[in-house]
Amino acid sequence: MGRNKYPEETVAKILDAALELFCAQGYEGTSIQDIVDRLDGMTKGAVYHHFKSKEEIFNAAFDRAMAPIVEHRRSMLGVGNMTGAQKLKRLYASESVVPQIELWARMRPAADPVKSSRLLAMQYQGSFDESADGCLLPVIEEGIADGSIACECPREAAEAVSLLANLWLLPLFRPLEPKDRMLARAQCLAQMAAAVGLDLGEEVLQTTARIWDVWDRAGW
C-alpha cells in the first residue's frame, strides 16, 4: 500500500480497529497483529509509524472515544444561571449519562473483570480523577459556596459516589443484572449520597432505567 495523502485517515482506522478489539478481547488479549489484520492491506510498519507502542494505541483509542463525552459534560456546567445542587442533579440526569452509555453499548467490553482488567483499572483511576480534576467535586464545591449543598466532606463524598456510579451502578465489566436489581442499586446509591449531603435527584432512577433499556436492546 502506497503512502496516503491524508494520514489522519489511517490513524483513525487504526484507532477504530484497536478500540473495538481492546473492548472485546481486553488489552493483553489483543495483539498488534490482530489490529493490523483489520486494516486491509496495511502492515505493522504503518501502525508503528503512527504510534510508538501498544500502550499508546490503547490510550489514544480511548481518549478519542471519550473526548466528545467529556466535552459535553464540561460544556453543560459552564452556564452561570444554575446552582451547584442543580448542576449535580444534571450530572446524573439522562442527557449527561446516556451518550456515554451508548458508546459503551457499541463497544461491549468483555463482562469478565479479569479480561477487562486494564479498562477496569482506567475506570477506577478515572473515578478518583473525576473527583479531583473533573466535574463532580467542583460542582459540589460550587454548591457549598452558593448555599445549595450542605456537605461536610465534599471530597470524600465525591470519590465514593463516583466510584459507586462507575463501578457498581454501571457495571461495564460484569454481566447485566435484572432491571429491578439495577434500580435497587440506584435507589440505594441515592440514599447513601443523601446521607452525606448530595441529592442526586429522582431522575437517577429514570436514568438507570433508560440505561438498562439501552444495554438490553444492545443484546448485552
Added chain:
Amino acid sequence: MGRNKYPEETVAKILDAALELFCAQGYEGTSIQDIVDRLDGMTKGAVYHHFKSKEEIFNAAFDRAMAPIVEHRRSMLGVGNMTGAQKLKRLYASESVVPQIELWARMRPAADPVKSSRLLAMQYQGSFDESADGCLLPVIEEGIADGSIACECPREAAEAVSLLANLWLLPLFRPLEPKDRMLARAQCLAQMAAAVGLDLGEEVLQTTARIWDVWDRAGW
C-alpha cells in the same frame, strides 16, 4: 538440582517468590523466568512440573496467602451468641481487618492501578462475591432475621459497602493518603452505610487509624 525428597517445599518456594513478584510488578510485568531466577538453581521445568500455567501460579499464590484470613473471618461468625448487628460491627473491627492488612503491608502491591490491574480486578470481583457468598450479606440477613438490623436492600447495601471498603477505604493500588483523609473516608463510609441501615460501629475509625499506622510503618 536433584530431585527433592519433600516436593511441597519446592511448591512453597515457588509460591512465595511468585506472590512477591506479582505484587511488586503485577501479573503481566512478571515473567515465569523472573520467578525461576529467584529459585536458586531451579529451572522452568520444575515450575511447570508443579503448575500447568502462569495463571494457575497466580491463583495458587493468592489463595494460599488469603486462606488463613478467610478462615479467621468465617470462624469468627460461627458463634451463636451474637446478633447480626454485633457480627457486622465485628467484621469491620480491628481484630478482623488487621491480619489482612499486615499481609498486604508485607506484599506491597504496586500503587499504580494499571500495573496492579489484575489484582484490582480480583478485588473487584471479590467484593461482589463477598456480598453474595462470603460473610457480609449472610451476616446482614442474619441481623434482619433476628431484628437487630433494619435494611431494605440488604444485597445492594452489602455490595456497595464491600466495594467502598475494599477499593476506596483501603486503597491498595493507590498511593497512601494522609491519615486525616483516610479517617474522613471512614467517617463518610460509616454515614453512608448508616443511611441504608448498616451500623458499622465507632470502631471503624479506630480500625482505619490502626491500618494507616501499619501501612505507614511499613514505609508505604
Added chain:
DNA sequence: TCGATAAATACATACTAGCGGTATGTATGG
C-alpha cells in the same frame, strides 16, 4: 507561475529478544 530537485513523510519488509508453554531426557527416592 512553473518545473526540477531535495527533504520529509508514509508506509512495507525483514528481523530480534523475550515470552508462555511443551516435549523429552535424566536422575533419584520409594
Added chain:
DNA sequence: CCATACATACCGCTAGTATGTATTTATCGA
C-alpha cells in the same frame, strides 16, 4: 523397577526495531 522431581532443548507467538522504498510536499532558480 517405576513413578516422581526435576533439567534441557525447543516452539510459536509477541511487542518492538532497523531498514528499505515510494510518494508527497517544501524549496528553489528562472
